[in-house]
Amino acid sequence: MTIHTLSRLQSNFILNTDSYKESHYAQFPPGTESVFSYVESRGGRFERTLFFGLQMFIQEYLSRPITRDMIEEAADFYARHMPGSPFHREGWEYILERHQGLLPIRIRAVPEGSLVPVRQVLATIESTDPRIPWIGQFAETAILRAIWYPTTVATISWHVKELIRGYLERTSESLDGLPFMLHDFGARGVSSFESAALGGAAHLVSFQGSDTVAGVVAANDYYDAEMAAFSIPATEHSTITAWGEPREVDAYRNMLDRFARPRSLLAVVSDSYDLERAVGFWNRELRQQVIASGATVVIRPDSGHPPTVVRRTLQQLAQGYGTTTNAKGYLVLEHVRVIQGDGIEYDSIGEILAEVERAGFSAENLAFGMGGALLQRLDRDTQKFALKACAIRIDGQWQDVFKRPREDPQKASKAGRLTLLHNPEFGTWRTQRVEEPIEPGWREALQTVYENGVAMNRQRLAEIRTRADAALGAKTRH
Incomplete structure (x- = not known):
């Protein structure tokens, strides 16, 4: 089937149905x-x-x-x-x-x-x-x-927002970051471009972070939004591993050189080889550059048991960058944050937030990237x-x-x-x-x-x- 055929089918409402519907005109009682x-x-x-x-x-x-x-x-x-x-x-x-x-x-x-x-x-x-x-x-x-x-997508997204908000209310002084704490990573995991547009737009009822371009454009056009969502510079594994393992720290330094500016955000996946070693690079070799840049660097650990890995990453980053204690008595990282994008769905978000709270960290240290469980793992x-x-x-x-x-x-x-x-x-x-x-x-x-x-x-x-x-x-x- 060619793209031309798909476009033609999309425009012909008479074919936008189930086959048996075509015979139903003759099946209703006389006088209907x-x-x-x-x-x-x-x-x-x-x-x-x-x-x-x-x-x-x-x-x-x-x-x-x-x-x-x-x-x-x-x-x-x-x-x-x-x-x-x-x-x-x-x-x-x-x-x-x-x-x-x-x-x-x-x-x-x-x-x-x-x-x-x-x-x-x-x-x-x-x-x-x-x-x-x-x-x-x-x-x-x-x-x-x-x-x-x-x-259904909007329902899942809203309930995640309600879940995260509960943890923020207990562990943070502010809800200002809530609209950006669940980021749509789902574009590549859906069955069609139209699904990315419809589901991606639905997510934006509750949140304002997305990498699903089709969903952002759909929300802008169909719902009269000037800009429905925002994103930031972020790495993928290919842009890190292209440098080779011996030059891993150079890949990270390149991200800082290119994108770290005062009050900016950038995200860096850090588990391509050894997450603990990579966080060590951020804590030692790259620490002064991160602080001097005035940017907030968001570290993405993407392997292992999510609650455990996120907690350990927070604890390790706290050793390198220090923390403040907010009015609720929870720790807030300086200069860095953490985003988890692997294994994310409603239940795992709750498990991660609970683990982080038990460790004494505020939920404001975190963001989540949700893909298939947001746009595709539903029916x-x-x-x-x-x-x-x-x-x-x-x-x-x-x-x-x-x-x-x-x-x-x-x-x-x-x-x-x-x-x-x-x-x-x-x-x-x-x-x-x-x-x-x-x-x-x-x-x-x-x-x-x-x-x-x-x-x-x-x-x-x-x-x-x-x-x-x-x-x-x-x-x-x-």
Whole structure:
């Protein structure tokens, strides 16, 4: 498959689905006028999800009209791919002519950056033209994928931020460095460039450090950020080992010569041969140059048992550069810091921070680089995402739609036209039917973000970050 083919597929929404969806137009009951569906996280690793990413999908896919060439391409494909199921040309021609190629659906969603308990409605999809009531469910594959992946990444990133913040509150005088304590190293570990963009942008709801260029550009463009994240000069093993083991210290000195300036940051991986020996170089041969430069040098130990290696590196650097004791009674390194990028995921971050705290060091001495566990080591079941039909209008009457598998009650779905309510005073959320009255203190939480080809309620990254940060440490009740 050529790059040209991938680009063409990306632009043709009729092919952005599962094969069996093409036959569903003929499967709904006679008289069907509209189908109403919802998206939720049914549980998973975390009890709350941070909603993010739908705006990228709306701008990239739903704002791009279907054309006659797309219809012809799809007709040819399905004729050969599903010869027993006639392609629904009439429906797609109607969308082209009546709706100028844009989908007649209404999508309502919770504001991005909202932290919502699992098993609550996050978004709803409703078809708006009775001639083509199947169109919302046809879009399920693309819409669910657009929600579950970036929302799961944003959820992981937010919970890591909450974890790190707890240690900072106990061991540091300031939270100023928190936005830069988890750096995105995941670009090379994802399955596609688009994943790097979507997942990389999702991470930036909670943090401002990233080496995933695609994610930073996506956050800038889709969410109107001037610059969503920042990075610093840093080595990789090739730029150290290229000097050869006998000249290892020269490789480090070159980094100082090139990049160490007053108030600057640079990161140097130091385990290419012998981490303890390398830290010895930093403590002796390079110490005066580090101090004189006015820079902060971030040492990266990348081998061994992470909690043990990080603690030992801090202790060894403390011998070379000295420490101060902050008001909380914890040690803070002078001139240097440590970043751990190997074996990093939610649990290991907690283990490292606990070990460091036990050793008497403040969490502010550390940063973390997270790759595959941030952007790739997750799937739809990490938070058990689902998009399900919950109501159908037949001959003018709305009817409930739901599933109740006797063999697996956890897969039971919700019934009726649904919405999400929020009680700001108590920080609680509740899913209820749209026709039910809203009690005092509760507010409608869903807003229309797309209707019949028009994107609405565009959100900026700054306001999304503010919303997510407001939830840090909050006692959200179900």
